Amino acid sequence: MQAKDKKYRTALIGTGWWGMNILREAMAAGQSQVIAMCDVDENQITPAAAEVTRLSGDQPKLYKDYREMLAKEKPEVVIVGTPDHWHALIAIAAVESGAHVYVEKPISHTINEGRAMVNAARAAKRVMQVGTHRRISPHNISGRDFIRSGKVGKIGMVRCFVHYGGGPEKVEPNTEPPKGLDWEMWCGPAPLRPFNKKIHTRGFRNFLDYANGTLGDWGIHWIDQILWITGEKYPRKVFSTGGRQIAGPVVNTKEAQTTDAPDHQLAAFEFEQFTVSWEHRRFGANNAEKTHP
Ligand SMILES: NC(=O)c1ccc[n+]([C@@H]2O[C@H](COP(=O)([O-])OP(=O)(O)OC[C@H]3O[C@@H](n4cnc5c(N)ncnc54)[C@H](O)[C@@H]3O)[C@@H](O)[C@H]2O)c1
Structure with a gap:
C-alpha cells in the first residue's frame, strides 16, 4: 500500500x-x-x-x-x-x-x-x-517569500497588534456545572475555580489560570510568523506592561467571577536585527486597526 x-x-x-x-x-x-x-x-x-x-x-x-x-x-x-x-x-x-x-x-x-x-x-x-496554521496559508507563504526576497529592504521594526471592541466587564454569577460536564477534570492540573459560563466554553482564554489572555491567544500567531519569516529564534530582551483600566477590577469569589487577563497590553521584544512591538486592546477597536470582525 x-x-x-x-x-x-x-x-x-x-x-x-x-x-x-x-x-x-x-x-x-x-x-x-x-x-x-x-x-x-x-x-x-x-x-x-x-x-x-x-x-x-x-x-x-x-x-x-x-x-x-x-x-x-x-x-x-x-x-x-x-x-x-x-x-x-x-x-x-x-x-x-x-x-x-x-x-x-x-x-x-x-x-x-x-x-x-x-x-x-x-x-x-x-x-x-x-x-500555527498560518505557516501553510498561501498568502502568508507569498508574503514570507516577498519579505525574504529583500524587496522590502532591511527591516528595523515590526509592529503587530490585535484589537477587539469591548468595555467595562460585567461580573457573572457562578453556577453549578452543566449536567454532563466533569468540571474537576476540565480544571485538571490548573486551579479548581467555581464553574462560570465565562470560562467554558471558549472563554478560558482570558483567565490566566488556564491561558495567557490575548497575547497567548493571538500574539503567538503573529510572533510565530515573525520567527518563521526572519529565522530569528528568540529575543534578547522582552518587556511588557498592561492592565484592566477599562475592563475593571478582577472578581473571583465563591459567588461570581470576571476574567483576569489584561484588557490591553504592550510588549517590546528586542531581537538581534530588529525590534518587535505587540499591542492589544479589548476596547476601542476601530476600522483603521481592524484585525478581527
Ligand atoms: N490555531 C488556531 O487558529 C486556533 C483557533 C481557535 C482555537 N485554538 C486553540 O484550540 C484550543 C481549544 O480552543 P476552543 O476555542 O476550541 O475551546 P472550546 O472550549 O470550544 O473547546 C475545548 C474543549 O476541550 C474540552 N476539554 C477540556 N479539558 C479536557 C480534557 N482534559 N480532556 C478532553 N477534553 C477536554 C472542553 O470540554 C471543550 O469541549 C485552545 O488551545 C485554543 O488556543 C487555535
Missing part, C-alpha cells in the same frame, strides 16, 4: 470549536480514520461524534479520560484541542503512548511545559506539530 493510501488511526482530545475544525480538515484530507474522541463534557462530544459519523461514516469510541483512551485505542495520530492548561500533559502522554501529535496553539501554558513537550517528542521519536 502506498503511504498516501494509508488511513491513520486518529483520535481527537477536546471536541470543541477548534478541535473539530482540525478534525474536519483531517477527514477531508482522506488519510484519517477517526477511531476515538475524548471530552470531559458530554454536551460537546455528543454532537461532535454525530458530525464525524455523518461526514465520514466512522463511528469513534467515546471517552471522558484521555489516559484510558490512549491505553485502549493506541491511536497513531492524536489531535489535542483542549484549553491551553491541558496541552502539555495530554500531548506528552500521547507521544509516550506511540502517537504522533497535532497540538493546538499556544504550544503550552508555560515555557517549561513547552520544553518538556519537545523533550518527550524527541525521546519517543514522534512528530509533534503545533496549530
Whole structure:
C-alpha cells in the first residue's frame, strides 16, 4: 500500500470549536480514520461524534479520560484541542503512548511545559506539530517569500497588534456545572475555580489560570510568523506592561467571577536585527486597526 493510501488511526482530545475544525480538515484530507474522541463534557462530544459519523461514516469510541483512551485505542495520530492548561500533559502522554501529535496553539501554558513537550517528542521519536496554521496559508507563504526576497529592504521594526471592541466587564454569577460536564477534570492540573459560563466554553482564554489572555491567544500567531519569516529564534530582551483600566477590577469569589487577563497590553521584544512591538486592546477597536470582525 502506498503511504498516501494509508488511513491513520486518529483520535481527537477536546471536541470543541477548534478541535473539530482540525478534525474536519483531517477527514477531508482522506488519510484519517477517526477511531476515538475524548471530552470531559458530554454536551460537546455528543454532537461532535454525530458530525464525524455523518461526514465520514466512522463511528469513534467515546471517552471522558484521555489516559484510558490512549491505553485502549493506541491511536497513531492524536489531535489535542483542549484549553491551553491541558496541552502539555495530554500531548506528552500521547507521544509516550506511540502517537504522533497535532497540538493546538499556544504550544503550552508555560515555557517549561513547552520544553518538556519537545523533550518527550524527541525521546519517543514522534512528530509533534503545533496549530500555527498560518505557516501553510498561501498568502502568508507569498508574503514570507516577498519579505525574504529583500524587496522590502532591511527591516528595523515590526509592529503587530490585535484589537477587539469591548468595555467595562460585567461580573457573572457562578453556577453549578452543566449536567454532563466533569468540571474537576476540565480544571485538571490548573486551579479548581467555581464553574462560570465565562470560562467554558471558549472563554478560558482570558483567565490566566488556564491561558495567557490575548497575547497567548493571538500574539503567538503573529510572533510565530515573525520567527518563521526572519529565522530569528528568540529575543534578547522582552518587556511588557498592561492592565484592566477599562475592563475593571478582577472578581473571583465563591459567588461570581470576571476574567483576569489584561484588557490591553504592550510588549517590546528586542531581537538581534530588529525590534518587535505587540499591542492589544479589548476596547476601542476601530476600522483603521481592524484585525478581527
Ligand atoms: N490555531 C488556531 O487558529 C486556533 C483557533 C481557535 C482555537 N485554538 C486553540 O484550540 C484550543 C481549544 O480552543 P476552543 O476555542 O476550541 O475551546 P472550546 O472550549 O470550544 O473547546 C475545548 C474543549 O476541550 C474540552 N476539554 C477540556 N479539558 C479536557 C480534557 N482534559 N480532556 C478532553 N477534553 C477536554 C472542553 O470540554 C471543550 O469541549 C485552545 O488551545 C485554543 O488556543 C487555535
